[in-house]
Amino acid sequence: FFRLFNCVSYQTAFYLWLALKAGLMVVLVLVWKRYFLVETWSPIFCLFFLLAYDSALFWDLKSGNMLLVEQGVLWAAFLALMKEKPALFAALIVSISFFKITTLAFLVLLPLSRFDRKWWYFGGALAAFAAVLGIDYLAHPDLFRAFLERVQGVSERAASYNYGLL
Numbered sequence: 001f002f003r004l005f006n007c008v009s010y011q012t013a014f015y016l017w018l019a020l021k022a023g024l025m026v027v028l029v030l031v032w033k034r035y036f037l038v039e040t041w042s043p044i045f046c047l048f049f050l051l052a053y054d055s056a057l058f059w060d061l062k063s064g065n066m067l068l069v070e071q072g073v074l075w076a077a078f079l080a081l082m083k084e085k086p087a088l089f090a091a092l093i094v095s096i097s098f099f100k101i102t103t104l105a106f107l108v109l110l111p112l113s114r115f116d117r118k119w120w121y122f123g124g125a126l127a128a129f130a131a132v133l134g135i136d137y138l139a140h141p142d143l144f145r146a147f148l149e150r151v152q153g154v155s156e157r158a159a160s161y162n163y164g165l166l
Helices: 002-007 010-036 044-063 067-082 086-097 101-109 118-139 141-152
Strands: none
Touching: 002 010, 010 044, 010 067, 044 067, 067 086, 067 101, 086 101, 086 118, 101 118, 118 141
């Protein structure tokens, strides 16, 4: 995904990334307004969206983190689950978990759902995730071991407001 940005100059990549994130921000607000906050929507929500949680959105845009990409895929997954498309939900959750592994925890929504083959979707999603990790291990065993060592020591708390960890 990020290799696409290597094909252009730094300044062009910066503006492409910023445009992508701004577009995702608009799409997120529209999706929330249309599907999730239908009865409770108000214009003040946009202000809340920009300033909430220590202005996390502002710091995300400033740091270049992929929070908005993660949120865009997560809310697309929730919409898929709401529209009773569990396979799409599982695929979206697994795909974004390769960027931030903690999002894999949302797969637990599948067994809690009312779908007929919910355990099949849940097991299939975990198997797909494990298969990609297995391929990664076979392709680069040293990097995979280094990944496992790093995962064991990851702390989600930013001690001095390291906004890159949002």
